[in-house]
Each structure stands twice: as C-alpha cells, then as structure tokens.
Amino acid sequence: MELKPLFLDMNLRKIVLVDKTSNSYHARRYLTDKYGILLNTYIMTLGQYISQLTERALNEKKLELIDREDSLYLIESIMNDEKSEFQYFKREVISLNTYTEVLATIHELKKTGISYDNYALRGRIKAEEFARIFRQYHAALTRLKMVDEADLLKLPAVPAPNSIHLVFDNVTWLPLEKSFFENLCRGDFRLIGLPKPGCIQRPSNYTYLSENVVVDNGYLINTFCDGRTPNNLRITRAYGQSNEINGIFRDILLRGLRFDQCMVLYTGGEYVDYIRNAADYYGIPVTIQEGLKLEDTKPFYLVSQLIWYAAKGFITEDIKPIFHSAVLRLEILDYKGERVADSKLYEYIRALRVHSGAVRLLNKLDSHVRDCDEISRKMIEGPSKDKYLKSIAIGKGLMHFVEDLARLEDISSGTDEWLKSLLDIMVKYASTPEDDKEEGGKDKRALEAIRNTIERYLEGPCSYRSVSAKWLYELQQRLKGSSKDLSTPEPGKLHAARFSNTMLISRPYVFVVGLDAGHFPERRSESTILSDVDRKGLSKDLVLEQRKTDSTYKLLEVLGGFKGEVNFIYSYYDTVKVKETNPSSFIQEMLGRDGVPKSEYSFLPGSIESALTPMEDLMLDPSELLHKGEDIGNKATGTVKDFISGHIFSASQIEMMAKCRRMFYYKYVLDIPEDTEEVPGHIGWLNPADRGSLLHSILERVVSETKGSEQPDLMIERICNEEFREMDKRVPCVVRHHYDIMLKTFQRAALRYGRYYLSMITSGEVLSSETEKDFIVPVEIMFLNEEEKRSRTIILRGIIDRVDINRDGTITIVDYKSGKPFEDNSANREKLQDYLYTLAAREIYRGREVKEARYEFPLEEAEGIYWAMDGAKLDALTNEKARIILAAIEDVSRGCFRRAEDSKHCTYCSFYLHCRPHINGGDESWM
Numbered sequence: 001m002e003l004k005p006l007f008l009d010m011n012l013r014k015i016v017l018v019d020k021t022s023n024s025y026h027a028r029r030y031l032t033d034k035y036g037i038l039l040n041t042y043i044m045t046l047g048q049y050i051s052q053l054t055e056r057a058l059n060e061k062k063l064e065l066i067d068r069e070d071s072l073y074l075i076e077s078i079m080n081d082e083k084s085e086f087q088y089f090k091r092e093v094i095s096l097n098t099y100t101e102v103l104a105t106i107h108e109l110k111k112t113g114i115s116y117d118n119y120a121l122r123g124r125i126k127a128e129e130f131a132r133i134f135r136q137y138h139a140a141l142t143r144l145k146m147v148d149e150a151d152l153l154k155l156p157a158v159p160a161p162n163s164i165h166l167v168f169d170n171v172t173w174l175p176l177e178k179s180f181f182e183n184l185c186r187g188d189f190r191l192i193g194l195p196k197p198g199c200i201q202r203p204s205n206y207t208y209l210s211e212n213v214v215v216d217n218g219y220l221i222n223t224f225c226d227g228r229t230p231n232n233l234r235i236t237r238a239y240g241q242s243n244e245i246n247g248i249f250r251d252i253l254l255r256g257l258r259f260d261q262c263m264v265l266y267t268g269g270e271y272v273d274y275i276r277n278a279a280d281y282y283g284i285p286v287t288i289q290e291g292l293k294l295e296d297t298k299p300f301y302l303v304s305q306l307i308w309y310a311a312k313g314f315i316t317e318d319i320k321p322i323f324h325s326a327v328l329r330l331e332i333l334d335y336k337g338e339r340v341a342d343s344k345l346y347e348y349i350r351a352l353r354v355h356s357g358a359v360r361l362l363n364k365l366d367s368h369v370r371d372c373d374e375i376s377r378k379m380i381e382g383p384s385k386d387k388y389l390k391s392i393a394i395g396k397g398l399m400h401f402v403e404d405l406a407r408l409e410d411i412s413s414g415t416d417e418w419l420k421s422l423l424d425i426m427v428k429y430a431s432t433p434e435d436d437k438e439e440g441g442k443d444k445r446a447l448e449a450i451r452n453t454i455e456r457y458l459e460g461p462c463s464y465r466s467v468s469a470k471w472l473y474e475l476q477q478r479l480k481g482s483s484k485d486l487s488t489p490e491p492g493k494l495h496a497a498r499f500s501n502t503m504l505i506s507r508p509y510v511f512v513v514g515l516d517a518g519h520f521p522e523r524r525s526e527s528t529i530l531s532d533v534d535r536k537g538l539s540k541d542l543v544l545e546q547r548k549t550d551s552t553y554k555l556l557e558v559l560g561g562f563k564g565e566v567n568f569i570y571s572y573y574d575t576v577k578v579k580e581t582n583p584s585s586f587i588q589e590m591l592g593r594d595g596v597p598k599s600e601y602s603f604l605p606g607s608i609e610s611a612l613t614p615m616e617d618l619m620l621d622p623s624e625l626l627h628k629g630e631d632i633g634n635k636a637t638g639t640v641k642d643f644i645s646g647h648i649f650s651a652s653q654i655e656m657m658a659k660c661r662r663m664f665y666y667k668y669v670l671d672i673p674e675d676t677e678e679v680p681g682h683i684g685w686l687n688p689a690d691r692g693s694l695l696h697s698i699l700e701r702v703v704s705e706t707k708g709s710e711q712p713d714l715m716i717e718r719i720c721n722e723e724f725r726e727m728d729k730r731v732p733c734v735v736r737h738h739y740d741i742m743l744k745t746f747q748r749a750a751l752r753y754g755r756y757y758l759s760m761i762t763s764g765e766v767l768s769s770e771t772e773k774d775f776i777v778p779v780e781i782m783f784l785n786e787e788e789k790r791s792r793t794i795i796l797r798g799i800i801d802r803v804d805i806n807r808d809g810t811i812t813i814v815d816y817k818s819g820k821p822f823e824d825n826s827a828n829r830e831k832l833q834d835y836l837y838t839l840a841a842r843e844i845y846r847g848r849e850v851k852e853a854r855y856e857f858p859l860e861e862a863e864g865i866y867w868a869m870d871g872a873k874l875d876a877l878t879n880e881k882a883r884i885i886l887a888a889i890e891d892v893s894r895g896c897f898r899r900a901e902d903s904k905h906c907t908y909c910s911f912y913l914h915c916r917p918h919i920n921g922g923d924e925s926w927m
Helices: 004-008 023-035 046-053 055-060 068-079 096-112 125-144 175-185 219-226 241-255 271-282 298-311 316-323 342-351 358-377 383-408 415-429 437-459 469-480 532-538 549-559 585-591 614-619 640-645 651-659 661-669 688-705 712-730 736-763 824-830 833-844 871-893
Strands: 013-018 041-045 163-168 189-192 233-239 262-266 286-288 494-498 509-513 565-574 598-600 648-650 766-784 789-806 811-816 850-856 866-870
Touching: 004 023, 013 023, 013 046, 023 041, 041 046, 046 055, 046 175, 068 096, 068 125, 068 437, 096 125, 096 175, 096 469, 163 175, 175 189, 219 233, 219 549, 219 585, 233 241, 233 585, 241 262, 241 271, 241 509, 241 565, 262 271, 271 286, 271 494, 298 316, 298 383, 298 415, 298 437, 298 469, 316 342, 342 383, 358 383, 383 415, 415 437, 437 469, 509 549, 549 585, 565 585, 648 651, 651 661, 651 833, 651 871, 661 871, 688 712, 688 736, 688 766, 688 789, 688 811, 712 736, 736 766, 766 833, 766 871, 789 833, 789 871, 811 833, 833 850, 833 871
Parallel strands: 013 041, 013 163, 163 189, 233 565, 233 598, 262 494, 262 509, 286 494, 509 565, 648 789, 811 850
Antiparallel strands: 766 789, 789 811, 850 866
C-alpha cells in the first residue's frame, strides 16, 4: 500500500513506532522529506505508546506507574537490606551497575512471560538469589500499589478510533510486547522497511521483516555487497582517537562546509569528550544526541568534587579544584568592599595549614579570625592593621561556607542527613552564570537535575545508617550517568550521535569514527545476572545471540539509503592503551574496493591517558592492588618485593613501618604527603619540621663554633639571632610576639646545651665530635635465639646529629629531638633509631665500640634531659628490635599493610582519614 495518502489524510490518526526514542527525530525527518507534510501523525516507541493507552486502566485500578529511577531505588533497598543474607550478591560487591542490570533482567523476564518461581531459576546460588530479589521486588510493587513498564502489558488497552499503526522493521520486541501490539491492532499494521544489505544475515532479534522495502539501497550497500565503484566515499586513518575527531573538524573548516550539513557518527562513548573538546578548540557549535550530560556542567563538577572530598577523608587539598574552576558562587568581599577572587580564598584556607577534617578547618578558621580581631584592636590605623582587617573580612565571609562543609563530615547521621547537607551546599553556592544565556541555561538545568535526583533519592526507600566510601562512589556514578534534554540536530550546528542510536541520515556529509578493530564491530558481554546458559533454560527468546556481522548490518542499515558523502575514519594507534591497532574487518573489506580514496591525518600523538579515574582508583579492591610479586598498581612502579629489596631505608621509615604498615604504605608507597597543622605567619609560626630544622642548625653551630671562645654565651646568643633571621626569611612570621617567645625559648635551650657540651670537652671526657654525620651503608638485621636464626641486609641512610669520640676510644651517638621526652617502655619497644644507628656506626667507625646511643631533648626546661641506652642495654634489646624490624619488612615484602595493633597511633596519624577506620572498621590486612 502506498504510504503517502495515509500521511496526507487529516482524519486518520497515524501511530509510527520506532525502536528508540532517539530515532523519533530521524524518523520524522525522513518521512517528511519523502512524503511531505505529516498530518495527525505521532512518532514514539512502543513503551511510550503503551503508557498512554493504559493510563485509564491504571486510574480505574487505583494503581501508579513507577518510573525507572524509583524502580532502581527499590532494587537498591532490597539488595542492601540488612535482613537479607545474600551469598553471591553481597553488599561489598554490588554497585549501581548491578542494580541497573538486575532491573533490566527482571523487565526482560516479565516481558517474556517468566515469573520469579520458574523452575529454571533453581539450583544455582546466583539464579536463586536473583529470583529472591525478583520476588521481593514484585511484593514491594504490590504493597505500594504500583506497576512497572512490564506490568502495563497485562492491562487492557483500546486504540483511538480511526487510527492506523506503522512500524519500522528494525524494532526488537520481546514476546509479550509483540503479543500486546498485535492484539491491540488486531494484526492490521504497516511495516516501513529499512535498507537491507543482502550479503549479511539480518540480526536475529529483529521482530519483523518487511518484504516491501520502502527505503532504496544506496551506493554504500552496493559498494560493500556488490563491489561496485563507490561514489563520494573516503577512508581516512589517524593517530589516536582524539585525532580522528581533530581531523574531521579541520576538514570541515578547510573545505568551508556548513556545520548543519555535517554529522559525526561514533562507535564508542569515549568519543563524546573528544568531540566536545574539539568543538571548544575550533569554535564549532555542536549538538550531541545524548543531550546535556551533567558531568559536562559546573554544578556537577562542584558536587563531584564535594563527594570526592568526603570519600578521600576531607583532605583540605581536595577542595582546591572548586576554588580554581569558577564553580562556586561565594561573592566574598574584603573590608573595602572589593570582591575577593576564589583562587585567593583557597590560598587563605591553605594558609591555615589544616591537612584534613572539615570540622578542624572550621575551628582553625574561627580561631584565626578571633586572633586577628584581638590583635587589630590593639593596633593603630595603617597598612599593618589593614592586613588584619582584610584577613578578618575574608575569614568571616568564608565562615558560612566552611560551616556547611563541616556538616558533611557528620557521616554517622545517615545518608539522608548527609544528602540534605550536600543539597544545601549546592543550592546556596553552585554557580549558574547569568551573563551567557546558553551556558547559564545549561548550568541551571543541570543544577535542577541534580536537585531532582537527590530529592528523589531522599523520597525513595534507600537509606543507610552511615555514609561509606562505596555509597559515595555509587552516588557520584548515579549523578554522572544522568542526562537531561536529549539533543536533536539544530540549525547552524554540527550534530553527533552514536551510530547504533540513529537511522536514516539526512545530512549530506557524514563522518564515521571508531572503525578500528578495537571499537568495531561492537562486542556484547554476557549478562552478569543471567548467563546465556541460564537464559537458554528459561526461553529461547532470552538468548542474547549476537553475530559479529550485526554491527556491520546496523551501520549499513543506518547509511544504506544515504546519497551524500561518507567519510570512514579509523585509528591505527591507540594512544590510551599505547599500542598499534588494526582496521576493522569492515574497513579492510572497503579498502579492497577500487576507487576508494585513502588519506591520513597527520597530527602529533595525543597524551597517554590514565586508565582509572580518581574515584575508581579509590574504589579499587585493595586485594587486587597488592600481592606478593605482583604490580603495586598505578601509584608506584615495580613490585612490592622489588620496592623493598632495592629501597634505601631511613630509620624513620623503618620505625613507621614497624609501628603501622598502613601508614608506611600511604607515605612511602603511594607518596601521599604528610601535612601538619601549624599556620605559617599566623598561629604558632613554625610547623614541627621547620622547628626541628631550626634547632639542629643552631646546635650544630654551637658545637663547631663555641670551642675556644672566650665568651661562649654571647656567641650562642648571636648564633640564635642569625638562624632565626634566616628562618624568618624562608617562613615569614607575621605575629612578632610568636617570634620573640620562640627565640627566647631556643636561646635558653642553646645556652644549656652549650654549657653542658663545653663541660664535657673541658673535662676531657669527650675528645672531639662530628656533627651532621651523613651515611649510606649496608647493615645486617639479625635475630638469633636457640630455635632459629633470621637475618636480612638492608641499605640504611641517615644523618647522625652528633658523634662523640670518647677518651676511652669508644663513641657516643647523639640525636636531638625537638619534642617531648618519651618513656622507657615505649622507647624500648618502638624507638628503633638507636639500634639502627648503632649498626651503622659500627660500619662507619670500624674498630670502635658504641658506648652509648642517646636522644637529647634540648628544648625541655630541665637541664640534661635525655634518654640513653648504653652498650649493655643495646645488646640486651638487640634481638627484640631485630625481630620487630624483620617482621615489618617481611609483611611489606608480601604486600601486607595492616593497621597498627595499638589504636593510640591512629589518634594523631596524618593519614587517619585516608585509612578511614571510622568508616571501614575492622582491619583489611591486604592493602
């Protein structure tokens, strides 16, 4: 039957069914081009049509249709119910993708007429647990008086009078969908046939086959199937996926093609980012069929960074990106009423030197503002006071934002309260610019979508008692996968779409990318919920059989009726996987055709991209990351065993390893910086590292410069003043009061130390001394008792603060400590530096015995405070300390990075929020 009279009949209602929502536009454009005006014509998917037809029946039965998002929340609540004991679908291994696939599988079974009590779902743990989830999902819908999209197929429906149905013959319907449709129209419908490459077998999941093809085969099918000379066909190769896209944009500009006459078809989702980046670089307006993805907007970047900030343990450095990317709307003014740039705000926060903890950051900010306020009150007007007034204004301006951040740290109040805090920050501070209508509109729509997603989650059945890293990851992925407003082609803009989500191209210039063997033909992975074996036992209609030729068939079907110019592009080198790639079988087939012009895009190689995002890296199962003899992972090079055997250790590294393997892993394997909380230029002036460095510099000069001096006290005072001035140049001290107090403290300590040292020289007890004795020597760690002997040689490096040569020919090792003295018991067990330096000294000063190894605490007011181990005590503890060191090295060499056995070490650990024992609990030994 000729279709044109149908579309011109105003009184006849035409229902045109397509396979996907994204194809509604292409179908309407094609039908309009072919038949002219479309009167009283509605184009939609079968699912959309069924929703319209069954609305009345739902109202009569007082039922409500549950949408996909709420269905996912329902599945999530079932699978995370603490009362449910799943062996296969354990909470530790399921994710947002699991919920999505479980829901899709349930819908497939329901649309095939298979219930949760089917006998084929018995006998295997995974299938039985899936059936249990299916049953609980069905019961929950019944309890809530709701139905899902599959249940609509069981409701009565009546089509509008005087209507006719037309179906494109590439639809893929399941048995109940097909039965519903054919009963609805009583078998009276028309098929719209698409191009059919006769040399390739049609995909087996197509529901109908139209014998009367409406769309004529174009030259592409003739070229591929019949080997005819092609018309308007080019094949191009490029170095890397990004250069495939760059080549297209350059080609369009150099040839002067109209943007709205060009279309890009891609095979993989990773090409979307390349297209967006190239569009920004070359200034070409573009629409992408997936629509507005939230991940491409400022509000998503803000919410993603906040989630990342929480998942990583509220490390201050992790909020830096949001202050440098124009995603915040803070509008903070200084005391003169001038706006302060966001980047300057982060510099202010960073100056507080709080390594981690939003609450600690808030407390430090509040303390700093009060200190500055107190000082400013005592100052006269002038530039010096202005600095404090500016600091006060900025601090008060930041206070509300930091208070809101601090609420995110309350992870024990449950996911609902945490989400409310997150949403509050987004509503208050997310930037949605007004000056650029397009961009501003995009960001406003994105903020609205994020808000709706979070509010729907709060209204749903999913709530957990505490926030976990896994839940945060799923939240980020849920937002990342969201999109808003499907984008159809627009005048004046280049359009891009995934080839499998389109049909019947109407633009005269088409570029198809991703045609290397790695991307095409697309490969189907077997379902993780129901394998093909399980599906075969349930129904032949569920078997996801897919031939390699299906993708080629789909591509030829999309371009089969095309009359314009086609450009096929493939990459011969994968810059992400860093390897050469081959052209796909489709390209190889086309390259054999005579008359096909070949060209090459010559661009510099793109940068090699990381295989893991930060959040994915965070969520890696640690047991997969580190094993004996296997790669450490993407943060370090080599193997754990190689790392130990080739590593040059310091005493502090070994002490840290012995105290807590996990701390050693974070600091020395992953290279995560350890930070301190003193604020340069404000509160306390120097951090512990700078404080210790200053003390060592002063004492080294006291030893070397005071011997033979007639006025040693004046010499020591001069040394302190000079060293303090040098330190002030490197780390300026704004509050002079802090400088003066610390100078007096160090002067008193240096005088005590100098007098004590000179008395030993004068008495002849010490003949001479060496200061800052640096070394790199091999030392043998040996554990020996009646039952066993173990030893290991390591390379040890270090600097001995002072080595005294005694008059009896022995040596004394001295190490300065700027902290508090420690007790004998903890030092015997945990302080290994004395033992290690003794081994090193025996190698350096061969023939001399170590009389004593001592720690001195010069800053303590009591004179002569130190902790020492003489030779006899050292020998007595040698075995115990060797055993501790060997046990630590053996654990680390096999990848075992367990937490400290004594939890007191966790209290002040710089990596406490990386380790997250308060979130994870327990002890995962294998990091």
